[in-house]
Amino acid sequence: MSSTIESPPESAKSVEHLAAATVRLAGDSGDGMQITGTQLTNTSALAGNDVATFPDFPAEIRAPKGTRAGVSGFQVHFASEDIFTPGDHLDALVVMNPAALVTNLPDLKSGGILIVNEDNFEGRDLKLANLEENPLENDSLGDYRVFRVPMTNLTRKAVEMVETEDGKALSQKVADRCKNFFAMGLIYWLYGRDLDPTLRFIREKFGKRPEIVEANERALRSGWNYGETTEAFISSYQVEKATLPAGTYRNVMGNQALAWGLLTASKMSGAELFIGTYPITPASDILHELSKFKEFGVRTFQAEDEIAAVCSAIGAAFGGAMAITSSSGPGIALKGEAMGLGMILELPMIIINVQRGGPSTGLPTKTEQSDLLQVMYGRNGESPLPVIAARSPSDCFEVAQEAWRIATRFMVPVILLSDGYIANGAEPWRIPDVEDLNKIEINHPQATEGEEFQPYVRNERLARPWALPGTPGLEHRLGGLEKQDITGNVSYDPDNHQHMTNVRQQKVDNIAEDIPEQSVVGPESGDLLVVSWGGTFGACTTAVERCQRDGLSVAHAHLRYLNPFPRNLGDLLSRYQRILVPELNMGQLRAILRSTYLVDAEGLNKVQGKPFAVTEIVDKIKALLA
């Protein structure tokens, strides 16, 4: 992308070199913290760092202004080494108001940098945050390097020259809205970031309103200049480029990578994509992203409800499309009956659950892994479905293709689990060479002269044929009533029901022969195996690595395939003295492992709407091995 925007000059102050930094920006949910965080992420990735992010925001679009409930934050971890988590503790925290200060301060390292918008610490602001005293004026912040910056006033000054088209000055409300870009400019100075990508972003996003472009640009530059000129900051920091494998990279967010993976699977299989879905946090961005790709033949259908969404997908699957429905826990609950129908119809499709805090409406914007048992068992009757889970934002790209491969190879709806942490998190992604992507083969039968078509005849994998309407001679009826083996006609025969139940189970079990064996990182046997799945991958990987460095006999197995399990998993589990299963639920995978393999797996469980801190897992491992 070409750009004529001039970068600010190099800082004249001294520069300290760091291996990594964790920064969080926190403010009111209307303060633009998510935009700021996303920009810092992109800019850091473009600078060659490895990055991991953790956006954290309330479910309310605008919770009461200035209150603790309305605090929105965005955490970015950027490093010159391979990283897997957004970081446990903050090196720097920027807070826009007192509520953001009190709710985020516990995560700031002792001695960490605390940048405060001191203009928002008036009596009223303190009262909204339920504070009796001004923390800037007592000794409660003694442990930190506090920088009090009058951001609101400095931003107003920075934009006072800006005029609207009809020659008026900006209103104070509009001017104040630019202060997140001031804060960003200051952080960019502090970490030696290039302003260009964000200047380009501002022009693209606000291009239709030149005065807003100019105001935000000025605010951004003022923030940078403030860092450079104020005597408070003695030096800035530099995080060197990470040594990633060679290739071209871009930043991806989980839901985006998932959408792109689906698109890729569609292209590689030649089946045009149909997604029937209903808006729900945190899955909606999959719909938003896919709706942009009509030139790929992507048909997006925003249904009237979750049930219609899944049913429309089944209809599309019958018609030969690559059918998808996406939701989160509450929506998956509503889809249950139709998922059972998809299973007995034996049509390929993908059912995506981007998990969030439950039960019921629960914690819509917070992450959790508590829908594993729901997708495994939450349907009436014997209704086994394959389940696979993404482990990180970029892994969503791979898992989406794998889900479609399994669905078409075995003629079965596949459940794909993601979670809010993965969905909204971002990380660098090495762009694959399109030539290297795997084809997904799909066959649709044609009529054979003199042979009656049997919709439930099976191949060696037990998959039935995917015959499409419009094919002469293959007219057939599918339905939710139990069907006779081979013919698919309605059957109430007792032995047939037993047989069909066995066959449907065996078909799902057969997938284990079609997926890789489970690998471990660390010793092939030993004192402890950490078993994880989904979004806890990064924290578990980092924790195990740390314990291995400390000389502990611990290995890590991260499961992508949850149903069926990889064929060697039972053997693998038996090679360790103890099994630890850290999960953001009350022990769901652990329960399945215990019942499947009769192993005494132990859990590390929490449901606080937050990902694991690495230290929590390290502490548990060390306690178990003490």
Place this chain on the structure above:
Amino acid sequence: MATELPVLKPADFASDQDIRWCPGCGDYSILAQMKKMLPTLGFPREKICFISGIGCSSRFPYYMETYGIHSIHGRAPAFATGLKNVRPDLMIWVITGDGDGLSIGGNHLMHAIRRNLDINIVMFNNRIYGLTKGQYSPTSPLGKVTKSTPMGAIDNPLHPLSIAIGCEGSFVARSIDVNIKHLGATLKRAAEHKGTSFVEVYQNCNVFNDGAWDYATDRQSKADNVLELEHGKPLIFGKNRDRGIRLNGMNPEVVELGKGISEDDLLFHDEKADEPSLAYLLSRLRNEDGFPEPIGVFRAIDKPKYDEQLNQQIEYAKETKGDGSLDKLFHSGDTWTVS
């Protein structure tokens, strides 16, 4: 390249499955008329698909030698929507009942009609739950005594056509199971209409609600209780065709022809009127209020169709942007290279 279509007969549309409706059920007649009508369309059999929900009527697809899905309760319109969006070449029929379509599936019915996909919905209205053995349905009249309402139903009934017209359906019609010529002709009109066709069929459940439509089917009384709609014609009914419907302000009234009242004073039927209010008014003419109940096509207008527009958007995007390229997509926006 015109390929000759094989000439099909009604028997070509019969599947090899035994029909398991109760002897005497009105569903048999609807099935027979459907099989008779379809060959007259000259449409390839393999491109026809029947989709149903749950209930007696919803067994229909099993008996048709076409493609079909017997789906889950109330959701047939949603399956049809997904299928039609990806396969606009298919002719899709949704078969539903008063319980399936208006109770558990009311939401989907409403949205299918307002989207105006090019599908055909036939609602078999027997004013009772048959398959679950005799509970009252959303179209059962007030006071109806059933297994679940021993002291009489206290739910105000829904009127299928009022709902369809309320959703501004582009094709809304009514027929009667035993009025076979009219039923066949109405199904054909529905099949030929572009957009969502909604047809209510008065259907007798001779086991759990026998005689619910007697007033409309009885030889002696039907001419007085049923009014056959014809586009551009005045609303006339009665054994001697001597009575009609006139508007008195906003209110319809039954008048006798002669005695100073001529046909020109009557309400004329205009199925093509964009404004649905008169069609709605016709849907509210009820036997219990002393009116004849209209049958035939209430409304048949041309409106944008969801599936057509969706696929036009796809075509337009392909034309203007070219076929999607993964490589281009992956490299869009900011990227960086590590060597």
